[in-house]
Amino acid sequence: MFDDSKPIFVQIAQMVENDIVDGVLAEEAQVPSTNEFAAFHRINPATAAKGVNLLVDDGILYKKRGIGMFVATGARAVLVGRRREDFYEQFVRPLAREARKLGIERSQLAAMLTREADDGLADAGTGTKKGAS
Amino acid sequence: MNTPIVQVEDLCRSYRDVKALDRVNLTLEQDKIYGLLGRNGAGKTTLMSMLTAQGFPSSGSVLVFGEAPYENERVLRRICFIRESQKYPDDFKPMHAFKSAALFYKNWDNDLALSLAQDFQLPMKRRIKKLSRGQLSAVGVIIGLASRAELTFFDEPYLGLDAVARQLFYDRLLADYSEFPRTIVLSSHLIDEVANLLEHVIIIDNGRIIVDDDAENIRGQAINVAGTAARVEAFTAGRTILHREQLGALQSVTLDGALSTAERREAQELGLEIGSVSLQQYVIRKTLDAGLSPGGTHQGTQGADSKNRTGVAR
Known part of the structure; x- marks a missing residue:
């Protein structure tokens, strides 16, 4: 579930961010407590707390004293915006590198991307009507 | 706290x-x-x-x-x-x-x-x-x-x-x-x-x-870099190497110390594979050489009495 390339608390924060982006955790929904995170992922509670606090400091989650932690309104838009910024570095660069290695031509690569994007849009049209941002 | x-x-x-x-x-x-x-x-x-x-x-x-x-x-x-x-x-x-x-x-x-x-x-x-x-x-x-x-x-x-x-x-x-x-x-x-x-x-x-x-x-403190020997050697020159393995033309090196984002990108551009190292691997790499060196001759003597006994009893 965790890999060793980065600290677990960072990975915990990313999991929560994923859930927010995917809509599993809605805005203003309560997130599990740090002890629940710790028990579920079998990690040290201090580590879980560190991950959650990362998101609190970031304004993605907020604390209600004595009640728990909740997803902030607007959190999803912020996260989606950030991921768009990282998109090139994280997905496009490795893709282009691999294509170069395999001798896939620019035009072929572009055609593949266009085809995939069209398919994706078609799927999205028949599925949920969730906005892009 | x-x-x-x-x-x-x-x-x-x-x-x-x-x-x-x-x-x-x-x-x-x-x-x-x-x-x-x-x-x-x-x-x-x-x-x-x-x-x-x-x-x-x-x-x-x-x-x-x-x-x-x-x-x-x-x-x-x-x-x-x-x-x-x-x-x-x-x-x-x-x-x-x-x-x-x-x-x-x-x-x-x-x-x-x-x-x-x-x-x-x-x-x-x-x-x-x-x-x-x-x-x-x-x-x-x-x-x-x-x-x-x-x-x-x-x-x-x-x-x-x-x-x-x-x-x-x-x-x-x-x-x-x-x-x-x-x-x-x-x-x-x-x-x-x-x-x-x-x-x-x-x-x-x-x-x-x-x-x-x-x-x-400690997580991310050690990094594994693998690729063709020449490229791995060029990339890892001057760094603390915990372990080195060779398989044909391939070389895999465990480095002590995390990589910066720029170094990571450099390694990727060189076609090197970057892997993570678990805490267990880290401990093994950190304590293996000391045990093999002549200076570490008392390895296993102290505490060996109880450990060996229980080992035999199993």
Whole structure:
């Protein structure tokens, strides 16, 4: 579930961010407590707390004293915006590198991307009507 | 959070000409789970014995809860030390062991002990002498958890425990720790199993502490780089190399120290594969060479008596 390339608390924060982006955790929904995170992922509670606090400091989650932690309104838009910024570095660069290695031509690569994007849009049209941002 | 529970300064312990502990400096803070890791004979048990007043230092000082622990009832009542091969009186049954523990530890939770005994399927009325190795370990684990001592040491507590029972131990440890935070020192060879439970890691090798850091700082501290030999060598030149392996034209190198984003990108542009290193691999890489070097000749002598005996008994 965790890999060793980065600290677990960072990975915990990313999991929560994923859930927010995917809509599993809605805005203003309560997130599990740090002890629940710790028990579920079998990690040290201090580590879980560190991950959650990362998101609190970031304004993605907020604390209600004595009640728990909740997803902030607007959190999803912020996260989606950030991921768009990282998109090139994280997905496009490795893709282009691999294509170069395999001798896939620019035009072929572009055609593949266009085809995939069209398919994706078609799927999205028949599925949920969730906005892009 | 930052109150020191244990303060060790310049601690040395020699057995004849063997230095079991060599100028150890160490601070344990309140309410953290520590992992005490290292090879057999590295000095883990010796260190824990000093902290629990079951052994005497040759020199240096040990303070536990701000006091010297030797024959100090006030301090010792707040400590629980579960040894790898704990001895019990001959006619003792688990229920007797629990009753004794209940008298000694003021935070003893008998309900927890009984529910753990059920979880571990421990026969309460069988003589401890007649228990299997795993059941004997379960007795220790139960006492360690139910005593809720402010400072609890588990010295390889799971000998003979199967994977299910070990998972049970980890889960109950986490659950009870979440509810009743306390300082726990877990010495283990099954590092991959316990890595995620630890907040802080202490690696001891040849009687010296070689790593004393938060578990989260150690994660990503070592990096594996693999690719064609020439490129790997070019990329890793000038860096601290923990380990190097060669397979045909391929070379794989474990580096000490994290990579910056720029270095990471450089490695990717070179077509190098970057891999992560688990805490277990890190400990192996950190402690392997010392054990093989001529300077490390006392490896396995100190502490070998008890370890080997239990090894044979299995």
